[in-house]
Amino acid sequence: MFxxxxxxxxxxxxxxxxxxRRNADxxxxxxxxxxxxxxxxxxxxxxxxxxxxxxxxxxxxxxETEKDIEKLQDIVKDHxxxxxxxxxxxxxxxxxxxxxxxxxxxxxxxGKILTHEEIEHxxxxxxxxxxxxxxxxxxxxxxxxxxxxxxxxSISYEGVPDIRIIVLMGYPLMAMLRLPTRQSGGKAxxxxxxxxxxxxxxxxxxxxxxxxxKKITKHPDTNNAVxxxxxxxxxxxxxxxxxxxxxxxxGYIGVDMVLxxxxxxxxxxxxxxxxxxxxxxxxxxxxxxxxxxxxHLETLREKxxxxxxxxxxxxxxxxxxxxxxxx
Amino acid sequence: MRALSxxxxxxxxxxxxxxxxxxxxxxxxxxxxxxxxxxxxxWNIEAxxxxxxxxxxxxxxxxYVPPLDQDFVSLNESFISNNYGVSVNQVNxxxxxxxxxxxxxxxxxxxxxxxxxxxYSAEQSKxxxxxxxxxxxxxxxxxxxxxxxxxxxxxxxxxxxxFISEAIKRVNNHNDDxxxxxxxxxxxxxxxxxxxxxxxxMAHVPMERVHTIRLNADQPQTPELWLRSFxxxxxLFFNPQTGAQGLPNDRLIWWxxxxxxxxxxGGRNPKVTFTLSSSELNAIRLAKMxxxxxxxxxxxxxxxYDLPLQTQQLYQIILxxxxxxxxxxxxxxxxxxxxxxxxxxxxxxxAFRETQISYGIILFTLITALGLALRSYLEHLKLQxxxxxxxxxxxxxxxxxxxxxxxxxxxxxxxxxxxxxPMVILTMxxxxxxxxxxxxGGGHAFKVGIGTLIAASLAYLLMxxxxxxxxxxxxxxxxxLIVAFMLAMGRYxxxxxxxxxxxxxxxxx
Numbered sequence: 001m002f003x004x005x006x007x008x009x010x011x012x013x014x015x016x017x018x019x020x021r022r023n024a025d026x027x028x029x030x031x032x033x034x035x036x037x038x039x040x041x042x043x044x045x046x047x048x049x050x051x052x053x054x055x056x057x058x059x060x061x062x063x064e065t066e067k068d069i070e071k072l073q074d075i076v077k078d079h080x081x082x083x084x085x086x087x088x089x090x091x092x093x094x095x096x097x098x099x100x101x102x103x104x105x106x107x108x109x110x111g112k113i114l115t116h117e118e119i120e121h122x123x124x125x126x127x128x129x130x131x132x133x134x135x136x137x138x139x140x141x142x143x144x145x146x147x148x149x150x151x152x153x154s155i156s157y158e159g160v161p162d163i164r165i166i167v168l169m170g171y172p173l174m175a176m177l178r179l180p181t182r183q184s185g186g187k188a189x190x191x192x193x194x195x196x197x198x199x200x201x202x203x204x205x206x207x208x209x210x211x212x213x214k215k216i217t218k219h220p221d222t223n224n225a226v227x228x229x230x231x232x233x234x235x236x237x238x239x240x241x242x243x244x245x246x247x248x249x250x251g252y253i254g255v256d257m258v259l260x261x262x263x264x265x266x267x268x269x270x271x272x273x274x275x276x277x278x279x280x281x282x283x284x285x286x287x288x289x290x291x292x293x294x295x296h297l298e299t300l301r302e303k304x305x306x307x308x309x310x311x312x313x314x315x316x317x318x319x320x321x322x323x324x325x326x327x
Numbered sequence: 328m329r330a331l332s333x334x335x336x337x338x339x340x341x342x343x344x345x346x347x348x349x350x351x352x353x354x355x356x357x358x359x360x361x362x363x364x365x366x367x368x369x370w371n372i373e374a375x376x377x378x379x380x381x382x383x384x385x386x387x388x389x390x391y392v393p394p395l396d397q398d399f400v401s402l403n404e405s406f407i408s409n410n411y412g413v414s415v416n417q418v419n420x421x422x423x424x425x426x427x428x429x430x431x432x433x434x435x436x437x438x439x440x441x442x443x444x445x446x447y448s449a450e451q452s453k454x455x456x457x458x459x460x461x462x463x464x465x466x467x468x469x470x471x472x473x474x475x476x477x478x479x480x481x482x483x484x485x486x487x488x489x490f491i492s493e494a495i496k497r498v499n500n501h502n503d504d505x506x507x508x509x510x511x512x513x514x515x516x517x518x519x520x521x522x523x524x525x526x527x528x529m530a531h532v533p534m535e536r537v538h539t540i541r542l543n544a545d546q547p548q549t550p551e552l553w554l555r556s557f558x559x560x561x562x563l564f565f566n567p568q569t570g571a572q573g574l575p576n577d578r579l580i581w582w583x584x585x586x587x588x589x590x591x592x593g594g595r596n597p598k599v600t601f602t603l604s605s606s607e608l609n610a611i612r613l614a615k616m617x618x619x620x621x622x623x624x625x626x627x628x629x630x631x632y633d634l635p636l637q638t639q640q641l642y643q644i645i646l647x648x649x650x651x652x653x654x655x656x657x658x659x660x661x662x663x664x665x666x667x668x669x670x671x672x673x674x675x676x677x678a679f680r681e682t683q684i685s686y687g688i689i690l691f692t693l694i695t696a697l698g699l700a701l702r703s704y705l706e707h708l709k710l711q712x713x714x715x716x717x718x719x720x721x722x723x724x725x726x727x728x729x730x731x732x733x734x735x736x737x738x739x740x741x742x743x744x745x746x747x748x749p750m751v752i753l754t755m756x757x758x759x760x761x762x763x764x765x766x767x768g769g770g771h772a773f774k775v776g777i778g779t780l781i782a783a784s785l786a787y788l789l790m791x792x793x794x795x796x797x798x799x800x801x802x803x804x805x806x807x808l809i810v811a812f813m814l815a816m817g818r819y820x821x822x823x824x825x826x827x828x829x830x831x832x833x834x835x836x
Contacts, residue, residue, distance in 0.1 A: 016833055
């Protein structure tokens with residue numbers, strides 16, 4: 001009992017945000033419920049992003065009805081590799097990654113050969129809602145296959161690592177690199193056993209990591225240190241995240257991005273209820289940063305100023321960046 | 328933001344004040360018992376009248392009976408006699424029964440029975456009485472004695488109350504010469520009352536005799552004389568022996584005035600004996616009895632008692648649902664246990680009512696586990712979600728039927744207790760768990776399942792506290808307090824208990 005009170009005090013002193021506070025003070029305050037479908041549907045998000053000129057993996061096509069499936073040939077004829085995703089899928093289910101062609105067949109990343117009919121069957125499954133939340137009818141999205149930058153080779157197991165930045169009213173608060181593990185089955189999802197690595201907002205250099213609520217310094221599969229790696233194009237990520245606010249008008253979001261070896265940082269999806277384990281990865285509470293942004297916004301509002309993306313990124317980097325790694 | 332929390336604070340305080348005051352009103356003003364086990368004394372008073380009838384002449388016996396407009400509620404009143412006509416009428420604020428017969432022979436016995444209780448006495452109408460009276464004319468030494476006493480009493484008193492009290496004390500002081508003259512050697516209580524009345528009348532203070540019965544079953548009772556005076560607002564009662572003011576709680580006023588208890592024509596040797604006995608009755612049953620026997624409607628302030636009995640039982644359960652929801656709220660937002668939605672655990676708790684908790688938990692675990700096992704087998708068949716769920720649900724129904732059949736064959740009656748309601752809840756739970764499994768993975772589904780089971784068991788245990796069910800049913804305004812707490816919880820921003828463990832790594836530095 002006494003220990004719990006001490007833990008409480010320590011967490012409070014560090015400004016760690018709990019679920020209740022996140023829901024009451026941030027998600028409820030800044031995120032309008034009616035805008036949720038925008039981030040829940042990957043096609044809607046992507047269309048908005050394209051209109052706003054924000055970088056996302058190129059959309060090759062959308063299949064909405066069984067009849068549309070015929071168009072698949074047409075959509076992918078110019079592309080050797082592509083990804084098929086359910087628009088409203090959760091936890092990475094139903095995603096089919098085609099890495100190349102072989103004798104008129106399709107080849108997945110793991111080298112499995114699929115016929116055209118098998119792919120059509122998969123899309124049909126997506127349309128009937130096999131992978132969507134609650135089993136609703138869904139749409140299939142066919143898009144550019146992200147080729148992860150080789151920098152992640154040493155600290156990642158299969159899959160595509162992604163970068164999440166939590167953004168409050170367009171101001172990046174905290175960043176985390178999510179690395180798939182053998183346990184997470186190549187998915188960059190912390191619930192499923194992926195590891196999260198904190199990233200310094202100013203420099204893009206990785207800090208310590210978290211795995212199952214614990215602090216770690218090495219990747220469990222490759223045993224390589226996860227800290228001290230400088231992420232390329234870091235300022236690109238920061239700008240992208242700060243810009244994502246205009247995309248959906250949700251004030252408190254987690255922006256999930258990937259680093260493509262050819263196209264640089266791209267937005268994958270947005271999350272209206274970003275998880276809180278990013279705090280363990282960064283060994284830092286979200287609250288002081290969120291409050292600093294809120295105070296800053298208050299003074300700006302009094303002066304009647306609205307800051308540009310660059311100014312917002314600079315504010316966040318100056319205020320929250322340049323932290324030293326913990327270990 | 329600030330305006331919002333002020334608004335919320337006002338709303339919460341409003342609900343709390345309303346809830347507390349309505350409940351307090353029911354408890355303290357209406358006297359509705361807090362628990363079902365509160366019992367109350369019920370007094371059975373029997374007056375037995377015996378006399379010898381004179382042969383050949385009509386018999387008429389009049390007796391005062393207690394007025395019904397006092398602190399006691401009369402539940403039942405009966406006049407028992409053979410071949411006598413009975414009539415009750417009001418005489419000068421008293422009630423009097425008249426028994427009459429054309430002719431009677433030999434020893435006669437009449438009974439008057441009354442059942443009263445003190446709880447739930449109705450609001451008293453404002454009493455009225457005389458505040459002034461003419462002096463009783465007296466002459467000679469008596470007049471001098473009274474005047475001497477009066478001047479001394481005036482010096483020792485401040486108002487009517489103390490004046491009367493002082494006068495009574497003086498009259499009870501047998502060493503006072505003035506008192507000796509007035510009493511004339513007769514120290515009976517009746518004579519004292521006469522002298523007290525005389526003294527008070529000289530000061531224009533009205534005084535009245537009241538005859539009371541003491542509610543005490545241990546010894547035989549006879550009417551006890553008290554004096555009372557109206558102070559313009561209420562009656563003040565005085566003990567004629569001591570001058571002490573105030574009528575004790577256990578006195579029932581039988582009649583007021585100077586006349587004797589009974590008045591007999593056509594008979595002789597009347598004798599009245601009082602027998603008292605008390606019995607105890609559950610307070611809520613008592614209230615129902617009063618509602619039935621009188622025009623009072625105590626329980627209208629607990630409106631749910633107006634419902635038919637069967638509906639009442641249903642509402643006793645339904646009113647506990649908010650308590651269950653409260654448990655879930657606390658478990659989720661304060662403790663941080665994951666459950667399947669908010670309402671599902673409460674529904675499971677309700678299902679446990681029908682299956683009993685231990686059997687319910689076993690059944691729930693068994694059927695859910697088998698249902699989910701089938702689900703994961705079906706996953707290999709790559710079926711679509713809805714057909715897959717349909718198969719699972721059909722399987723669950725078949726499974727429940729099988730369990731019922733087996734336990735029946737084995738002679739376990741419990742198995743058959745799975746009625747429609749728990750079955751619907753079970754299938755629904757499995758559906759929701761399956762969806763959770765689809766969306767968040769098996770580990771999470773398992774965690775949520777355990778959390779739901781714990782929450783449901785706790786909610787069940789709380790919802791089945793009889794005292795609590797009674798309390799909320801009788802004082803439904805308590806629900807306002809629950810709502811107030813829920814509203815307050817809506818703005819709770821502190822950590823959840825499980826978060827203290829989740830973020831433990833952050834606390835260590």
